[in-house]
Amino acid sequence: MKTSAKWLRFMMLSLAFTFLFFSSAESKPRDQTRWDEKYATNEYIFGKKPILFLENNVHLLKKGKTLDIAMGEGRNGVFLARNGFDVVGIDISGEGLNKAQQLASEYNVSIETRVVDLENTDLGTNEYDLIICTYYLQRDLFPQIKKALKSGGMALIETYNIDYLKYSKFNKKYLLETNELLDLFKEYRVIKYQDFDNGQEAYSSIIAVKP
Numbered sequence: 001m002k003t004s005a006k007w008l009r010f011m012m013l014s015l016a017f018t019f020l021f022f023s024s025a026e027s028k029p030r031d032q033t034r035w036d037e038k039y040a041t042n043e044y045i046f047g048k049k050p051i052l053f054l055e056n057n058v059h060l061l062k063k064g065k066t067l068d069i070a071m072g073e074g075r076n077g078v079f080l081a082r083n084g085f086d087v088v089g090i091d092i093s094g095e096g097l098n099k100a101q102q103l104a105s106e107y108n109v110s111i112e113t114r115v116v117d118l119e120n121t122d123l124g125t126n127e128y129d130l131i132i133c134t135y136y137l138q139r140d141l142f143p144q145i146k147k148a149l150k151s152g153g154m155a156l157i158e159t160y161n162i163d164y165l166k167y168s169k170f171n172k173k174y175l176l177e178t179n180e181l182l183d184l185f186k187e188y189r190v191i192k193y194q195d196f197d198n199g200q201e202a203y204s205s206i207i208a209v210k211p
Helices: 002-039 052-060 075-082 094-106 139-148 162-166 180-184
Strands: 065-069 086-091 112-115 128-134 149-160 189-197 202-209
Touching (some): 002 094, 052 202, 075 086, 086 094
Parallel strands (some): 065 128, 128 149
Antiparallel strands (some): 189 202
């Protein structure tokens, strides 16, 4: 009886491990397919213009090697390249990054793009002068962002916050809590911060400098 019980526990643990392994392995293809299908259109679904927070504050940003996390179709990264930044864009969608390259060609600038699973990646150490991440919230990337920035490097983050639920159904997991960005970068010098709410959408934005 004891042997049977041990064997049963062993089999249950083995099945659980197998399920977790394959669920994780399958998540990337599912996400990749979903975003590739979304971007598989001639239209730039998020437009070609950068977010206003980036456009209005580009003069404050440190030029140099720049990482655009979850670049998508490239509107922000290409804007930075047009303004003299050396841009590397990463995203799970090859379709999105192809459109980013097309947009760069329209403006006669060069960007580097890499297809990356952001849930299983290493951003490196002391690699970048600037890292931007807009409308993509994966909280375990923040320690990596801090590690990947050079001393004096800058992070620019913008995405929806909890007040967005007043206007749209959204998974709360992907919404910033009140003052969350300020807490995340409390040891940094914050040179720009905003909580925006125009009665239709709500988001938070920050520019912070690594000590």
